[in-house]
Amino acid sequence: MNLILQGLAWIFTPSHWVTSVGNVSISTRIGEHFYYTGVSLLVTVLIAVPIGLAIGHTGKGRGIAIVLSNASRALPTLGLLAVLILGVGIGLLPVAIVLVILGIPPLLAGVYSGLESVDRQTIDAARAMGMTELQILVKVEIPLGFELIFGGFRAATLQIIATVTLAAYYSLGGLGHYLVFGLAQNDYPQMVAGAILVIVLALAVDGILAVIQRFVVPGVSRGTTRQRRTARGGAIPPVAQSRTLIKEGQ
Amino acid sequence: MNWVWTNFDMIWGLTLSQIWLSVIPIVVGFLLSIPLGYAASRSKAARSILLSAGGILYTIPSLALFVSIPVVIGTSLLDPTNVVIALTIYSVAIMVRSSADAFASVPEPVQDSATAVGFSGWQRFFAVELPLAGPVLLAGIRVVSVSTVSLVSVGSVIGVSSLGFLFTDGFQRNFFTEVWTGIIGTVIIAAVFDLLLVLIGRLAMPWNRRVSDRKLRRVASRSAVPVS
Numbered sequence: 001m002n003l004i005l006q007g008l009a010w011i012f013t014p015s016h017w018v019t020s021v022g023n024v025s026i027s028t029r030i031g032e033h034f035y036y037t038g039v040s041l042l043v044t045v046l047i048a049v050p051i052g053l054a055i056g057h058t059g060k061g062r063g064i065a066i067v068l069s070n071a072s073r074a075l076p077t078l079g080l081l082a083v084l085i086l087g088v089g090i091g092l093l094p095v096a097i098v099l100v101i102l103g104i105p106p107l108l109a110g111v112y113s114g115l116e117s118v119d120r121q122t123i124d125a126a127r128a129m130g131m132t133e134l135q136i137l138v139k140v141e142i143p144l145g146f147e148l149i150f151g152g153f154r155a156a157t158l159q160i161i162a163t164v165t166l167a168a169y170y171s172l173g174g175l176g177h178y179l180v181f182g183l184a185q186n187d188y189p190q191m192v193a194g195a196i197l198v199i200v201l202a203l204a205v206d207g208i209l210a211v212i213q214r215f216v217v218p219g220v221s222r223g224t225t226r227q228r229r230t231a232r233g234g235a236i237p238p239v240a241q242s243r244t245l246i247k248e249g250q
Numbered sequence: 251m252n253w254v255w256t257n258f259d260m261i262w263g264l265t266l267s268q269i270w271l272s273v274i275p276i277v278v279g280f281l282l283s284i285p286l287g288y289a290a291s292r293s294k295a296a297r298s299i300l301l302s303a304g305g306i307l308y309t310i311p312s313l314a315l316f317v318s319i320p321v322v323i324g325t326s327l328l329d330p331t332n333v334v335i336a337l338t339i340y341s342v343a344i345m346v347r348s349s350a351d352a353f354a355s356v357p358e359p360v361q362d363s364a365t366a367v368g369f370s371g372w373q374r375f376f377a378v379e380l381p382l383a384g385p386v387l388l389a390g391i392r393v394v395s396v397s398t399v400s401l402v403s404v405g406s407v408i409g410v411s412s413l414g415f416l417f418t419d420g421f422q423r424n425f426f427t428e429v430w431t432g433i434i435g436t437v438i439i440a441a442v443f444d445l446l447l448v449l450i451g452r453l454a455m456p457w458n459r460r461v462s463d464r465k466l467r468r469v470a471s472r473s474a475v476p477v478s
Contacts, residue, residue, distance in 0.1 A: 076404075077400070077404070080433065082418075082420060083426065083430065165313050166407075183407075188321075196314075203310075
């Protein structure tokens with residue numbers, strides 16, 4: 001417990017927030033962490049969202065997507081990073097590749113299961129009213145499935161933010177640096193400080209996304225989720241009568 | 251390839267420790283998640299507390315959790331127990347949601363009829379609810395198994411030996427073969443574990459009730475992804 005206090009003291013030492021010779025400030029490390037996260041997240045979104053929409057809209061290719069997603073879960077991140085850094089050299093590229101590989105499965109699953117959660121009858125009705133496929137996608141499927149889509153985005157973001165920590169092991173910086181460096185130097189206060197910073201960052205981002213999720217999810221989808229599940233005859237859990245459960249069930 | 255044969259003993263040793271380090275969290279996580287998930291399926295308050303706690307724990311990056319365990323419980327930093335405890339925390343955190351969903355998926359009329367024909371609470375749980383929750387539980391534990399196996403290797407950063415040692419060592423020696431051996435070994439272990447779980451599922455649920463694809467898919471898309 002004493003170490004936790006020492007870790008906190010390390011974080012609140014003013015000199016650790018200033019970049020000087022042989023010392024990179026905490027804020028710079030946070031910046032690096034967000035930089036890796038942001039770039040990878042952007043690429044992940046650009047790849048996973050179109051594919052997910054295509055799978056969810058057409059219902060084709062889901063089997064392959066699931067197999068690939070599950071297989072990618074078995075890949076050990078640390079090893080993948082090592083191979084890529086040995087292959088293409090140290091820098092943003094190997095980290096980004098690994099992070100994108102990790103980020104795609106949750107986002108992809110969120111997007112296509114979001115679209116699939118939309119009641120078929122609603123889509124048929126939209127089509128009968130003369131909506132084009134694109135209109136159905138943009139005006140019906142995406143809004144109604146948005147809760148799951150955003151859930152996938154949140155999961156992908158956290159996956160990426162957590163994994164950036166490992167990049168520090170290969171001297172790529174980010175907040176994991178203090179953790180890895182402190183460990184290597186037997187400087188336990190620094191190591192604990194690194195762990196605290198990484199944990200706080202992950203929890204803070206998750207908290208912010210949770211709040212955003214509450215606001216951006218279109219209000220209609222929540223009330224109708226229950227009716228949709230009942231109407232479909234899908235197993236509706238006995239406790240699902242509460243709105244909380246459906247909200248959490250992203 | 252030569253390298254693999256000459257170092258086979260070392261690789262086999264690392265494989266065994268990787269297996270041990272992952273089997274314990276998978277089994278313990280599964281066992282713990284059953285009562286927790288059951289409680290979560292019975293009470294709204296329990297559900298919201300357990301699932302939020304699970305969500306928060308699972309958000310913590312693995313490396314940070316690995317070094318936090320000794321700080322909190324006072325074990326030595328190099329103790330493999332730290333990795334086992336950390337991975338058990340993750341597996342419970344992921345599994346409790348699957349388990350809650352699994353028990354919630356047992357239709358209420360079925361539970362009521364079990365009570366009506368005279369099952370006591372415990373009988374009903376073991377003879378009716380648990381078997382019917384089985385397929386969703388299986389889907390959940392398969393996710394836990396794969397992610398646990400691949401996370402064990404992160405332990406090598408804090409000096410807990412597993413196939414992850416091949417990553418750190420191979421990287422320092424700039425030796426591709428060694429790193430690849432570790433990756434392939436990890437994937438093989440994950441695949442074998444998955445196969446075993448499916449087999450156990452077949453044996454334990456011989457009626458082979460096919461849960462609708464949709465239900466499993468919902469669980470799969472919802473269940474947590476491994477945190478690295």
